[in-house]
Amino acid sequence: MWIKICGIRSMQDAEVVSQFQPAAIGLNFYQKSPRSVTRKLAGEILPLIPDSIERVGVFVDQFPEEIAEIANELSLTHVQLHGDYQPEKLNALANYSIIWVYRMGKEGIAPLLKQLDSLKQNQIPITACLIDARVPGLYGGSGQTVDWESLVREYDREKLPKLILAGGLVPENIAEAISVVHPWGVDVASGVEREDQKDAPLIEQFMKNARSDHRLG
Known part of the structure; x- marks a missing residue:
């Protein structure tokens, strides 16, 4: 399971997260x-x-x-x-290497599939697709979960071979999220924070639960 801890915003965050060896971190x-960082701070982290x-560098428009x-x-x-x-x-x-983000709402993932077709036509290769919950005015870190069941109904593994699930993931629900969706990877930010800092016990529990044996139904 590819696990990304996103929103690293301090040297302390970096030290706390690094000890657990996630697959990736996000700046x-x-x-x-x-959770933003400047280029200078990123260079220090x-x-x-x-x-x-x-x-992973996170960018918005x-x-x-x-x-x-x-x-x-x-x-x-x-x-x-x-x-x-x-x-x-x-x-x-x-x-x-591009991780393409789609904020999923009531319309499901049909718009995402159109975006992927357009990317392919323009010869822009995508490494993975990250699906997050759509919350007006926010680009991640909202704490809102995706409708997992709706996502699964539309999930075409041939068109989305590397799906990264994000949105409202916490140690208490990550095992269920993975068992329902079976994503290639997961992404967490606020779900492993306490008082606006990355929290070692929460990260440890999140990663343990994410890497437990999730058998296909």
């Missing part, structure tokens, strides 16, 4: 987010992250050229794109 470059842990510049400067493993990006305008990121 949020969206300045309106309470990343040396504390073991090389074995993937580094920032210019592709700026994203590429940050990805190069910080040697990011993946760029995670939230917002209203147009596939035909992403040429600057064609050679980067």
Whole structure:
């Protein structure tokens, strides 16, 4: 199970998270987010992250050229794109590993499948799709869960081979979420925080529950 701990915003967060060796950590470059980091701070945090842990940069409607510049400067493993990006305008990121984010609402994942077709037509390869709950005005970190059952009904593993589940995941529900959806990976931010900092006991329990034996029904 690929596990990403997102919203690392301090050197203390980096040290706490690194001891549990998740597959990836996320640094949020969206300045309106309470978990945002500057390029300077990100540059101070990343040396504390073991090389074995993937580094994901989280971006919201920032210019592709700026994203590429940050990805190069910080040697990011993946760029995670939230917002209203147009596939035909992403040429600057064609050679980067992209995690495409879809905020799922009542309309299900049909719009996501159209987006993926457009990305393919524009020769923009996608490494994985992250599905989060749609909450007006927020781009992740809302604490709201996706409608897991609805997602499963529409989930086509051939079209979404690497689905990352996000949204309202906590130690208490992660095992159930995985057993229902069977995602390739999971992403957590607020669910492992206490008093706005990453919390070691919560991370430990989250990862233990996420990596437990989830047998297919």
